[in-house]
Amino acid sequence: MFTVKKIGLLLGIITASSIFYFGVKENSIAYKSLAVASLMIIWWVTEALPIFLTSLLPIILFPLLGINEIKETASHYANPVIYLFMGGFMIAIAMEKWNLHKRIALSIIRYTGTNANSIIFGFMLSTYFLSMWLSNTATAVMMLPIGISIVNLCINESNCNTKSARNFAICMMLGIAYGANIGGIATLIGTPPNLVLLAYIKEMYNYEISFTDWLIFGIPLSFALLYLTFLLSIKIMFPNTLGTISGSSDIIENEMKKLGHFSIQEKRVLSIFIFTALLWILREQINKIEFLKSLNDSMIALIGAFLLFMVPADKEKKSLLIWEDMSRLPWGILLLFGGGLSLASGMEKAGVLDHIGAWVTQLNLSHAFLMMLLLTGIALFLTEVMSNVALATVFIPVVCIIAEGMGKNVLYLSVPVTIASSCAFMLPMSTPPNAIVFGSGHLRIADMAKAGLVLNILSIILITLVAYFILPLDFSFEP
DSSP states (O other), X not given: OOOHHHHHHHXXXXXXXXXXHHHHHTTOHHHHHHHHHHHHHHHHHHTSSOHHHHTTHHHHHHHHHTSSOHHHHHHGGGOHHHHHHHHHHHHHHHHXXXXXXXXXXXXXXXXXXSBHHHHHHHHHHHHHHHHTTSOHHHHHHHHHHHHHHHHHHHHHTSOOOHHHHHHHHHHHHHHHHHHHHHHHTTSXXXXXXXXXXXXXXXXXXXXXOOHHHHHHHHHHHHHHHHHHHHHHIIIIISOOOOOBOTTHHHHHHHHHHHHOSOOHHHHHHHHHHHHHHHHHHTHHHHTTSGGGTTOOHHHHXXXXXXXXHHSBSSTTOOXXXXXXXXXXXXXXXXXXXXXXXXXXXXXXXXXXXXXXXXXXXXXXXXXXXXXXXXXXXHHHHHTTTSOHHHHHHHHHHHHHHHHHHTTOOHHHHHHHHHHHTTOOOSOTTTSHHXXXXXXTSSOOHHHHHHHHHHHHHHHHHHHHHHHHHHHHHHOOOOO
């Protein structure tokens, strides 16, 4: 009997083989890299093989197909972002080990109320706001353990049916990931592709996009996208019937009493957590100090992790974390993200974007709205399998050339494309926040793909509409 996994296994092989055939026929590395991408995506979505195992395919296929050498391919599995994950997960494990996450979660529920959907929106809004100023990865790492504890508390302490409980958990996890992704597009410094655009426009057109100009466009767009994402999640894709949890106020107070006073271990973990978060927040200022100019988010996460192994938990001198605790670290997620980075690098090197740019140019779309819609859609779906920074770096120049050919302000097309490159919602490996929440164990790839496809289409339409009507009023320079 055929199962989804068996169908996915065969479908991946057949699709990849068909694309690979054209690659051999035309001697095209781009087709070969697309063949590997199609194989990995189909196997990821259908879970034909363990998803972490599928993530290792580039190490086998890229060297064999001549897409990338094995050294370059394998180097992506040691990308600095992966160490940011590792350090962040260690901090999360320490918070969970000493029940600090539960104390914080209970305090948040006290403030946001005990209605399940209000809690979800409160989390999305908090994550969105933090991600305007912090790395979206660091934001997701900070919010995840708190979100997990709220999910566990609400599920364990309520008389809810299994489907509602699961939908609540899915919405909470996706809310953290999507809030972190969407928050980054609100400000000029919120996500790296925005800075790529800023640097390119300054260098090539001697025009500096101001922080205020970006806010005028970014805030309304991002907040509208956040709120629509929330409504779609709770009303259509993953509705729950939890409502206000019966007796929740008493439950919260009883749980707080069980925790007792702040323990010395909680205080020490919290101090390290706050210290690490402050380093993330103030990193740009810290980098101005000469000998600290190389400090980055990954190094900060590992500093926090090292402190957890160095600071004693009690008078017996046992540290807050011991190596045995690392059995709970989701090592597979590190491979998953490494596989995504490796795949993105192979597609970039193969010149996939150059081929797409040439194809778009040949379409000769005369109406600006249609061209904007098309380019935004291409960028958004490509960012599911490519690093958003790599996509922005390679695609923004192509888009600017297309805009000039149409006689349009280059920002008219490059701004929506830049924003779309940060709106990857479908796959765990598409963005760091997606990968982080996937590691919670509350999500399947199918859940993220289901929600992500709807949100991708919504994002393309919303970004295009807002850009078409607001950008001409906001940015007025002539190239």
